[in-house]
Amino acid sequence: MRAVHFGAGNIGRGFVGLLLHEGGYxxxxxxxxxxxxxxxxxADSYTVHEVGDGAKDTVVxxxxxxxxxxxxxxxxxxxAAADVVTTAVGPTILRFVAPVIARGIAARPADAAPLAVxxxxxxxxxxxxxATEVRQAVGDEAWASLSTRAVFANTAVDRIVPxxxxxxxxxxxxxxxxxxxxxxxxxxxxxxxxxxxHFVEELAPYIERKLFTVNTGHASVAYFGARAGxxxxxxxLAEPSIAVAVGxxxxxxxxxxxxxHGLDVDAQREYRETILRRFANVxxxxxxxxxxxxxxxxxxxxxxxxxxxxxxxxxxxAHDALVSAIGAALEFDVADDEQSVHLQAKLHELAPGTxxxxxxxxxxxxxxxxxxxxxxxxxxxxxx
Ligand SMILES: NC(=O)c1ccc[n+]([C@@H]2O[C@H](COP(=O)([O-])OP(=O)(O)OC[C@H]3O[C@@H](n4cnc5c(N)ncnc54)[C@H](O)[C@@H]3O)[C@@H](O)[C@H]2O)c1
Ligand SMILES: O=P(O)(O)OC[C@@H](O)[C@@H](O)[C@H](O)[C@H](O)CO
Numbered sequence: 555m556r557a558v559h560f561g562a563g564n565i566g567r568g569f570v571g572l573l574l575h576e577g578g579y580x581x582x583x584x585x586x587x588x589x590x591x592x593x594x595x596x597a598d599s600y601t602v603h604e605v606g607d608g609a610k611d612t613v614v615x616x617x618x619x620x621x622x623x624x625x626x627x628x629x630x631x632x633x634a635a636a637d638v639v640t641t642a643v644g645p646t647i648l649r650f651v652a653p654v655i656a657r658g659i660a661a662r663p664a665d666a667a668p669l670a671v672x673x674x675x676x677x678x679x680x681x682x683x684x685a686t687e688v689r690q691a692v693g694d695e696a697w698a699s700l701s702t703r704a705v706f707a708n709t710a711v712d713r714i715v716p717x718x719x720x721x722x723x724x725x726x727x728x729x730x731x732x733x734x735x736x737x738x739x740x741x742x743x744x745x746x747x748x749x750x751x752h753f754v755e756e757l758a759p760y761i762e763r764k765l766f767t768v769n770t771g772h773a774s775v776a777y778f779g780a781r782a783g784x785x786x787x788x789x790x791l792a793e794p795s796i797a798v799a800v801g802x803x804x805x806x807x808x809x810x811x812x813x814x815h816g817l818d819v820d821a822q823r824e825y826r827e828t829i830l831r832r833f834a835n836v837x838x839x840x841x842x843x844x845x846x847x848x849x850x851x852x853x854x855x856x857x858x859x860x861x862x863x864x865x866x867x868x869x870x871x872a873h874d875a876l877v878s879a880i881g882a883a884l885e886f887d888v889a890d891d892e893q894s895v896h897l898q899a900k901l902h903e904l905a906p907g908t909x910x911x912x913x914x915x916x917x918x919x920x921x922x923x924x925x926x927x928x929x930x931x932x933x934x935x936x937x938x
Pocket of ligand 2: 845
């Protein structure tokens with residue numbers, strides 16, 4: 555069995571590639587980073603080092619690597635012969651990988667089984683977004699045929715894989731925890747063989763529980779930590795005032811998840827506690843800069859802050875702690891992060907109402923809009 559995986563970065567090597575390898579796939583990593591692809595191509599194996607309680611090392615073998623920026627023809631042939639295509643490139647990059655995926659599907663033999671396509675990104679319905687990009691890349695007529703030759707399935711992936719320290723080659727340091735939920739109906743009974751994954755009938759409760767607990771909590775630690783001048787996630791969470799603020803954020807998103815998806819209150823409390831222990835793992839060298847990266851994406855309408863806060867406001871439920879975290883996000887000012895630079899520029903340039911509509915997608919009449927507007931006004935006053 556063969557899998558083509560786009561994005562040979564942290565989660566690509568440290569989780570998706572690993573689980574595909576353990577499922578018996580030969581993994582072909584595709585990435586635009588020439589140095590990384592050359593290093594993977596030159597290696598016979600790499601090691602995934604877990605850190606924390608019960609940690610173990612796993613050696614990954616049987617992979618190849620293709621530079622997707624310079625070797626598109628080879629990539630098309632790999633996809634044409636693959637069983638599975640996965641991505642972990644970031645939601646904003648899906649539109650760049652869509653055209654070659656389309657070409658690969660079109661090049662498959664007529665009698666080939668449908669290709670399983672799964673975007674492993676932190677976003678609601680990321681694979682649907684990828685499918686939309688493929689459709690836009692080829693047009694409606696070609697899509698009518700392509701869409702019968704591939705199965706696009708939404709997934710939720712969870713494992714904290716920090717930026718990797720220099721000097722360890724392509725090895726990856728990860729936490730011990732992992733979860734990969736894959737939505738089944740699109741497969742019509744022919745599920746891909748990935749023993750480490752968890753196949754579920756309906757993904758919405760899983761992806762929302764993950765994004766609005768793990769990622770909302772994580773980003774809150776990052777933004778409160780950055781505001782306090784703290785560099786790592788574990789150190790930020792060790793600061794009592796930050797732990798209290800993040801706990802309050804997660805109480806709010808948990809209340810939404812319980813109300814919306816009928817999650818068990820005690821199970822959700824345990825899930826939250828597990829997550830806070832994961833963030834506190836001092837062996838994981840994770841930084842507030844990585845976790846806070848791309849704040850414009852994180853402040854967008856369906857993402858980890860505005861998404862749950864808007865639904866809470868619509869239901870008349872408490873959301874003050876989330877609004878405070880949004881206030882901290884507005885202060886994220888990291889010169890190396892392009893979106894952080896754009897965020898700060900918009901705060902300087904735009905009227906507060908325009909900023910709220912443009913960045914968060916909230917209309918002025920939305921019940922959450924006034925509270926977010928107040929945070930923007932306060933941030934702009936501090937910059938004046
Ligand atoms: N790291 C984590 O803890 C984690 C956990 C769960 C989900 N995710 C999600 O996985 C995705 C990747 O995150 P990451 O932390 O591995 O990031 P990363 O930056 O380590 O890896 C992304 C990789 O994608 C490559 N890439 C960029 N553009 C490309 C293109 N056009 N074609 C092919 N490759 C391209 C980059 O060169 C890079 O190697 C994101 O959506 C993230 O939210 C990350
Ligand atoms: O990848 P992002 O930028 O959406 O979010 C940063 C982190 O919260 C994220 O990568 C987590 O480490 C991961 O989602 C854990 O499963």
